Amino acid sequence: xxxxxxxxxxxxxxxxxxxQVNAGAVVGPEWSVVIDTLAYPGESKEIRDFLEDYxxxxxRYVINTHYHADHSLGTCWFPEAIVxxxxxxxxxxxxxxxxxLKDAQRQNRDLLDVHIVLxxxxxxxxxxxxxxxxxxxxxxxxxxxxxxxxxxxxxxxRALFAGDIMMPxxxxxxxxxxxxxxxxxxxxxxxxxxxxQGHGEVILRGEVPSVVKANLDYLAxxxxxxxxxxxxxxxxxxxxxxxxxxxxxxRILLNGLAEELHTRNLLALYQSLYRES
Numbered sequence: 001x002x003x004x005x006x007x008x009x010x011x012x013x014x015x016x017x018x019x020q021v022n023a024g025a026v027v028g029p030e031w032s033v034v035i036d037t038l039a040y041p042g043e044s045k046e047i048r049d050f051l052e053d054y055x056x057x058x059x060r061y062v063i064n065t066h067y068h069a070d071h072s073l074g075t076c077w078f079p080e081a082i083v084x085x086x087x088x089x090x091x092x093x094x095x096x097x098x099x100x101l102k103d104a105q106r107q108n109r110d111l112l113d114v115h116i117v118l119x120x121x122x123x124x125x126x127x128x129x130x131x132x133x134x135x136x137x138x139x140x141x142x143x144x145x146x147x148x149x150x151x152x153x154x155x156x157x158r159a160l161f162a163g164d165i166m167m168p169x170x171x172x173x174x175x176x177x178x179x180x181x182x183x184x185x186x187x188x189x190x191x192x193x194x195x196x197q198g199h200g201e202v203i204l205r206g207e208v209p210s211v212v213k214a215n216l217d218y219l220a221x222x223x224x225x226x227x228x229x230x231x232x233x234x235x236x237x238x239x240x241x242x243x244x245x246x247x248x249x250x251r252i253l254l255n256g257l258a259e260e261l262h263t264r265n266l267l268a269l270y271q272s273l274y275r276e277s
Contacts, residue, residue, distance in 0.1 A: 035152050
């Protein structure tokens with residue numbers, strides 16, 4: 001696991017085991033807040049031990065930006081913490097999350113001791129704020145990657161933990177194209193100093209607008225290809241020829257998962273636009 005400090009007492013932890021997943025922590029004078037956890041027990045425990053043993057800062061809250069396993073499974077290693085999330089996060093963890101964990105445990109014995117932890121405190125409309133020392137953490141609904149997606153804005157630092165609404169390659173399969181576009185368009189107006197993506201590198205202030213634009217351009221490009229595919233005799237065959245590079249992204253992103261995720265994006269968008277109509 002890679003650890004990076006992005007502001008005073010604000011840390012980002014990046015998985016070396018799966019797709020550069022990010023978790024974060026805000027350390028206060030008496031206790032800490034963890035923003036997402038990592039999928040594999042060893043890495044989540046390493047976060048806990050760094051905060052509670054090395055920094056002597058017990059974790060009071062864990063925030064789930066969304067229910068997907070790579071961001072939420074490690075919550076169980078913080079048993080004393082109060083868990084915060086969107087109302088839909090609790091519902092989805094209790095249904096899809098439990099089913100996905102059972103499947104994962106059959107394939108990976110490292111996950112046998114993992115269990116699902118549901119958020120204790122949830123919000124639906126508006127948002128939720130907590131104070132950590134002199135910092136305000138504002139939880140806001142920014143769906144699109146998934147229906148329950150939230151971001152965590154460190155108000156005084158102008159730093160956003162964005163969850164998977166921001167990734168080096170956006171992923172649509174469990175999301176909604178139009179909702180994702182609307183959420184992305186809000187981000188440049190936040191005037192951020194730092195943006196922590198759900199996966200990959202931290203984006204600095206001057207880069208945020210251009211990175212958001214690149215993601216919007218990618219979405220527009222794959223939609224154009226999907227519309228072309230709908231006019232072909234073999235739509236899926238046409239989509240199979242559309243590489244991630246031709247849509248403005250690199251196949252080496254996310255430890256080489258980009259091409260696979262891109263292919264899934266094309267098929268998911270095609271199915272949502274045409275097969276369900």
